[in-house]
Amino acid sequence: MSLGTLPAVVDAAALASALDPSALLATGGAVDGLRTAARVLAEGIGKGAVYFTIAVGLTLVFGLMGVLNFAHGAVAMVGAYLGGLVLVIVVGANTGTLATILVFFVALALVFAVTTAAGSAMEVTLIRPIYDRTPTYQILLTFGVSLIIEEVARIVLTLRGIQPDPQWQAPMATAPDVLLGRTQLFGVGVRRLYLFEIAIGAVVAVAVWAFLTKTLYGLYIRAGSEDTEMVQALGVDVRKAFTVVFGVGTGLAAVGGVLLMWDPIWGPSVLLSIDVLLYAFVVVIIGGLGSFTGTLAAAGIVGIADSVTTWLFTTGIVTFPGLSEVTIFLLLVVMLIIRPQGLYGVEEVGGH
Amino acid sequence: MVVVLYMGLFAMSFDFVSGYTGYLSFGHAAFYGTGAYFVVLAANGQVPGIPGGTPFMITLVLGAVLAGLLALVIGSVSFRLTGVYFAMITLGFAQVIYELIRSWGYVSTNPTEGATVSGDALAIGVPYVDALSLDVGRLTGESVENLLGLGIDLSATVVSYYALGIVVVVCYFAMQRIVHSPFGRVMIAIRENEERARAVGYATYRFKLAAFAVSGFFGAIAGGIFAAYSRSVAPDGTFYFLVTADALITTIVGGFGTLAGPIYGTLFNQGLEDVLSTESGGIATLLREGLPASALEADLFGVSLELFVNTAVDGRAPLYLGIVFVLFVLFVPNGILGTLRDRLGGTVGKRLPDHLRRYLR
Structure with a gap:
């Protein structure tokens, strides 16, 4: 969902799906209304999986540290490009479908490792000195970092002869044909890419959930988001936990970026930085800052709202092109008005 | 300007x-x-x-x-x-x-x-x-x-x-x-x-x-x-959103909570942009003309130095501004004007003459 600059692409992609014969058939008859609803729902869950993956790292970091990481989107952008780089280098014309998907997962793991290390280093060098200041300065600092990352990315890309602005087509072309088609699920044609994204989103969700509930650091995070001082008093080295969590949060952002690489509505481009950041904010705020369950639920809500409004526009029921973006940001505003702490947020977190 | x-x-x-x-x-x-x-x-x-x-x-x-x-x-x-x-x-x-x-x-x-x-x-x-x-x-x-x-x-x-x-x-x-x-x-x-x-x-x-x-x-x-x-x-x-971000950056650089500070911050921002630009004596032009041809063609990880100057200096003010911004947030949280006022112990207009007078004696 290229928020700022590429609405035409969004609409074109959505239009293509609407012009698909099976979809047209589905939207044509009233009998098929249920089937259309199912398809829109499935697409919504697919989009929700993407939203979840890009937002979960942000909520993790905020939950423990109270730092709203404005560099989150920039890291996701870097993740998309690094993942794309691995795929472009390894995958050739003769690489099989299974091998490509395997390479994708290798790239995912590799990017996660690299960005986790980079995120930890950033926490130690830049963010640690300003914990005692007001949260405003943490926002400002991470925002500055995101600015630097974005500009460096632009320079490196231009030096390598890649246009930073429209999407980088080379890695998008490596997406195996299998994922581009549709599969019949309970009589509904669902794009396989969405199923793939749902699968990865589920894996990420389970992994983060396991990290939070089954590991010692997860315990620290859950305890720390309730009361950091108490955890410190109990002898936990919170500083080390901060470093690890910030690293993992950054790594998850990059994983989200890698996932976006094959998605035709996102794709690797420098603009991803701001887009991912804004959407991650929406999801995290709606779910409740620092809440894992909330992020999961909010991603689903935003994803379904997105697919429903996109469908409303493509079928011509509503002729306003910016409908889905407006709806998503309106969700944010309305949520903040009626329930500022979000769906599952703890009232004290963030101090509003 | x-x-x-x-x-x-x-x-x-x-x-x-x-x-x-x-x-x-x-x-x-x-x-x-x-x-x-x-x-x-x-x-x-x-x-x-x-x-x-x-x-x-x-x-x-x-x-x-x-x-x-x-x-x-x-x-x-x-x-x-x-x-x-x-x-x-x-x-x-x-x-x-x-x-x-x-x-x-x-x-x-x-x-x-x-x-x-x-x-x-x-x-x-x-x-x-x-x-x-x-x-x-x-x-x-x-x-x-x-x-x-x-x-x-x-x-x-x-x-x-x-x-x-x-x-x-x-x-x-x-x-x-x-x-x-x-x-x-x-x-x-x-x-x-x-x-x-x-x-x-x-x-x-x-x-x-x-x-x-x-x-x-x-x-x-x-x-x-x-x-x-x-x-x-x-x-x-x-x-x-980035328009707000621009104001935010210049405000921090100039001095958060000082009304005139943002003007200085914007001036700094624009000055940096002009210095780095190709127009009339910017750094990019200076480097391109000042460096010997052999240095410009020197290999730098597979790209010539000239290309590097063209892409990494020319019109790249946001990068350097971002670095300056991060440094300001870390080390000069009060910005240019705020820090100056702290040093002088009052507004610049009121205190600067006294400080300068010391040097006149």
């Missing part, structure tokens, strides 16, 4: 609410955009009730009042929240308006590209008195020959610069007046300790709301003079 004026004024209006009350207004671009779009639409006669050809000064103020009202609406729900949540809800509002504007066919036939002023140049000065107003604009501006019989000729750009400058200075003094009034003291009290301010008996909610409306008003004036000068507005240059 005209950019410094309108962006500086916008950053100032941002600092007025964010720096003085401590509430980060992340959707401030909404007011800038309101001012800019209102002026352009009014000049084209597209605003109902306002005939085309209404003097710019009147539409400028009307647009600013509209933005002030918008601020009241946004603020009335947003000020129930604080901290990160306030920043997020204002950002949310601004993004909603941004998305609406860039799809609103009424604005122009191609709303994503924005709208342009089709009629005559817009003039700053006394409305309906031609002798006391000056047309502004990069190409449409008025040039003045033989100023006051002094034999000084001013080009169109220079005239625009001074005309816009007058507006900015008037706005600066107006805001300065508010900041130093009892009202301004309450704003600072809210920043320092809102609960105590409320306990003392101030209705902080109303004060915050009023400050936000005033800030929105001046933000819209900044947008309005920008629109008058550039004669075209686009959603990405007015309502977008």
